[in-house]
Amino acid sequence: MNLGTEKRIYDLGEGGMHLVHLLGGKGAGLAEMRRMGLPVPAGFTITTAECTRYLKHGRLDEGLVNEVREAMGRLEAATGKSFGRGPRPLLVSVRSGAPVSMPGMMDTVLNVGLNEETMEAMVALTGDRRFALDSMRRLMQMFGTTVLGIPKEEFDRATLRVARNNGPGSADMMDLDTLDGLVREFGEVYRNHGLEFPQDPYRQLFMSIEAVFRSWNSDRARAYREINGIDDGMGTAVNVVEMVFGNMGEDSATGVVFTRDPNTGEKRLSGEYLVNAQGEDVVAGIRTPENVYGMERRMPGAFRDLVEACDRLERHYRDMMDIEFTVERGRLYLLQTRVGKRAPRAHLRITLDMLKEGLISVEEAVMRVEPEHIEGIMHPRVEDGQDGSVICSGLAASPGVATGEIVFSSDRAIELSKQGRRLILVRPETTADDVRGMAASAGFLTQKGGMTSHAAVVARAMGKPAVVGAEEIEVDHIGGVLRARGLTLREGDVVTVDGTTGRAYIGEVRVTEVAERDDIDEFLRVCDSVSRLQVWANANTPEEVALAKRNGAKGIGLARTERMFLGNDRIGVVRAMIMSRDSEERRSYLDRLLPMQVSDFTEFFRTMEGMPVIIRLLDPPLHEFLPEKEEILERLSGPADGESAAELKKMLETVRDLEEFNPMLGFRGCRLGIIHREIYEMQVRAIARAALRVRSEGIEPNVEIMVPLVGHENEMKELREIIMKTFSSEDPEGRIRYKIGTMIEVPRACLVADRIAEFADFFSFGTNDLTQMTFGYSRDDAEGKFIRQYIERGILRHDPFTSIDLDGVGRLMKIGVELGRKTKRDLEIGICGEHGGDPESIEFCHTIGLDYVSASPRRIPVARLAAARAAIRSAMGSRES
CATH class of the missing domain: 3.30.1490.20 (ATP-grasp fold, A domain)
Structure with a gap:
């Protein structure tokens, strides 16, 4: 130009x-x-x-x-x-x-x-x-x-x-x-x-x-x-x-008005004015303004003109407007208009009302609401003005607010929770062995870890607030001390974690609670009406399944069975099973776990009432269910009452045998199921029995069994045969229809997806591990050690564990989809990694033709919005082309 x-x-x-x-x-x-x-x-x-x-x-x-x-x-x-x-x-x-x-x-x-x-x-x-x-x-x-x-x-x-x-x-x-x-x-x-x-x-x-x-x-x-x-x-x-003058006497004024209430969304004027004032006086705070409705009595003609102008502007812009005005000797002048800022709940109410009033279309309504609006409504937040209580800032890993007493170990959390105490688990970082303590705690705070670290992933799955990667704190979990900004805190001291902002506070702070949710449910139904991509849930317990359904999930895309092994009534049996001398002894312990798994799966199928439920067979390496070597050695130095030194030595020997330098690439997933087939056989029997039980109650279960970590078609072929044979032994009449599929999380699986699809009824991309293996990054270590610096230096555009890396991981996914559907045109394909709750990643999943995304229960509302926005953008792109 x-x-x-x-x-x-x-x-x-x-x-x-x-x-x-x-x-x-x-x-x-x-x-x-x-x-x-x-x-x-x-x-x-x-x-x-x-x-x-x-x-x-x-x-x-x-x-x-x-x-x-x-x-x-x-x-x-x-x-x-x-x-x-x-x-x-x-x-x-x-x-x-x-x-x-x-x-x-x-x-x-x-x-x-x-x-x-x-x-x-x-x-x-x-x-x-x-x-x-x-x-x-x-x-x-x-x-x-x-x-x-x-x-x-x-x-x-x-x-x-x-x-x-x-x-x-x-x-x-x-x-x-x-x-x-x-x-x-x-x-x-x-x-x-x-x-x-x-x-x-x-x-x-x-x-x-x-x-x-x-x-x-x-x-x-x-x-x-x-x-x-x-x-x-x-x-x-x-x-x-x-210039027009609001300071010309008692018949002059200046003010600001919103065409609807910016805090509640109510359809009525909301604003203030000052008589005999000019410009900045309303916002300067020198004088206390009056409610705009006071003009109706003092300046009725100007007020009528203002009401008419507000109505015309709102209809013209089709949005809530913010208007500056001046009254000069009884005559109204408008000095500015713009779309008004409003609270998230008010924004939702206004959007729905304008849709009903015919001012905006369904597509416009969906595109006006951003994911942060939904998060702002769904999760409690710490009230403003309490910065003096902040003890640290980290990554906002799981939204919500929790207050409780500090506890530094999972065992202690379990013990204290039985006394009805509300707890915040504080750790340098968490591992799979902390899940029980996490389940007993209201929220989590870790010194290390990123947005997809163990603590972050589990917190989102559990729907509990978490702040992770708070590197300014020092956690001595052995000594039971948390040092933060000059403070030394110990077990029993009260803190609050705000997983929405990534802050932790000393003591209890004022919190705004989530209000009634009729508006958000109504809006999300509007979103579903335009979505092609379904939203399912990652859930590990019956409680999480219930929450997922309440938030609108259309299925369970990932039920991690290993999380079900960690209850107090189960972990001992699981450890004994792992330390078994042979498969016969191992089966005896698996038989004790069988009814527990049947109970879990029954609740899943019962709660979802015929919606799809994908149950992933055991995935992690077995040593993750055992204590760490250091803990066993410490217990060996002075066994507790009732604890056998011989059993501890056996446990130590087992841990050493199972220990791996890089468990992610080692003896886990389908490899475990092939070598120790009795583990998978028990789980398949439990799935079949649970399905038959709910069928007898009048509910037709929608069963899908997922094999983790497949990288070769022969792995899928062998395990499919094992699963079908085991299921048939429980259901010889074939009353239960079920699918067998795999989690695509190994790069090779994407490249040979056409071969794997010969033996799979569905694919589900496990993008957490797929990202790790594609980049060679560890999601537990990379965030704190170099990813932040990579983003700051422009090496990475964003954290690949937060949003899908389109050029690498995304390309592999696209290849996997194309090859899989080349073999089976109607192959069901979804995603169950943490990216399933990320709006940018959801849009990509829509683009490459996935059938569903599976997100943590708390993130389902955001995912439903993102799926709708992706459909609208795709349609707009098609029209433009």
Whole structure:
């Protein structure tokens, strides 16, 4: 674009929202309202392109200066007023306006054009000297601070000095003589800095325009853009608009109104106004504003016009609007409109109401709600204003808030939980052996680990708050000490973890609880109506299955059977099974576990009432169910009552035999099921018996059995035969229909998916392990050791354990889908890794044609929204192409 020939200035009414990139939000909104015939003062907008030019060269272009003078001439003609002279002086506001809303971040100057001559003309015109003096003191203070950089405190001190010498009250309460003295005192403030307040109105105007342009690069504006991801190159427009005055007496006012309540979403006006005030007074906090409905009594005509304007603007923009207004001697003027910010629950209510009112379509409703809105509604949050209690910040691994006593070991957590005590498990990092202690705790805090570390994954699956990777703390779990920000905390000390923000607090803090959820359930049903991708759940216990169903899951995409082995009534039997001398002894212990597994699976099938339930056969290496070597050695030094030294030695020997340098690549998953087939046979028998039990109750179970870690088609072939033979032994009449499939988590499985599909009825991508094996990263170690630094240096765009790496892992998935369906066109394919709850990853899963995503129970609402948004984006892309 040729900046030298483009249009630099738009009179209000020439543009509209379609030019928001040039006119900024404020200028485009004013232009749009003027075109609608709403009461908007006259004015013009200098484009954002001129801001870019000014910041590059450090001065106003001579051509722009001339065009501004010409625009002021048009403004004079439109208003019948004269800039810088009487008898009807024209004063203007000079205000910023970026293309993206940056409330309060940039500068404004009001009453520009007022000097000694025009002030006297204003007195003669209005007959109100106090109004003219009040407008002058406002301009002198605002111009001095905003344009010339005089500290605001100097004007505040001058105001206090004059008020103290001439009677109590702030500037808006001063009598004429005192206010006149204040204006003179402000002149002294200028002179103390070697400056004079400029009397030339055009000098005021051009200096104000430059100040607004400069404010684009103020520290606060830069910080706001960085936090909110706003492009530094946008620049701000400048709006030069005829002043209308809310400070002309009791029939004048200024205010801000929302077309609906931004906190509740209720369909009624919500806002405030101040009588005999101007511009910034409403938000400055100097005076207490009144509820906007008070205007109905004091200014009924202006209030009727305001209500009508609010209705028209809301229908025009089809959204809740935030409107600034002024009433000058009973006449309403609109000074700004923009889409209003609102609380997450209010946003949902407004979206649903506007859908019912016919203002927006289903697709628009879905696209207006972001995942963070859903999370903000679903999970309790710590109330603001409690930063002084923060003891550390880490990764927000699992949303929600939990308060409890610190406990440093799982065994201690189990013991204390029996006393009904609420606990926070604090560990350097957690392992599979901590799951029982985690189940007994309300929340978790770890010094190490990332977003897909053990603690994070289990916390999300359990629906418990967790802060992980809080590297500023020091956890001595042996000594039972937590050191954080100069504090030393021990067992029994109370802390709060906020898994939504990643903060931990000392003691109990104030929390906002989740309110009723009718709105969110209604909205998610709307989402489901446009989704193609179903949302299932990863669940490990009957309680998690119930929560998943409550949150709208259409199936269970992953039930990890190993989590079911860790209960107090089971772990001893599991360990004895692992230490068995031969398969016969191992089967005797498996027979004791069988009824427990039948009970678990029965509850799964019963709760889901015919929806799909995928049960993954045992996956982790066996040594993870045994204590660590160091613990066994410590217990050997002094066995507890009832503990056999011989049994401990046997356990130690077993641990040493099973120990692996890299268990992820070792003796686990399908390899374990092939070598120790009796383990998988027990689990398949349990699945079959549970299915038959619920069938006898009138529920037709939808059974799917998943084989983990398959990398070769012969593994799948052999285990399919074992599963079918075992199932048939329990159900010889074939009353239960079931599927056999595999978790695709080994890169080779993606590359030979066509061969594996010959023996599989479904695939489920286990993207946690697939990511580990594709990158060669450990999800438990990489986050704290180098992934954060990789992201900061631009080596990685994002954490591949949080969102799918499209170029590597994503490409493997796509190959797996294409090859699998080449063999079986109707092959059911989903994803059950942690990525199944990530909106970006869900969109990719939609794109490559998966049937479902499986997420942690707490993340199902977000996943349902993401699935709907993916479908809408895909349809929009198809239409555009």
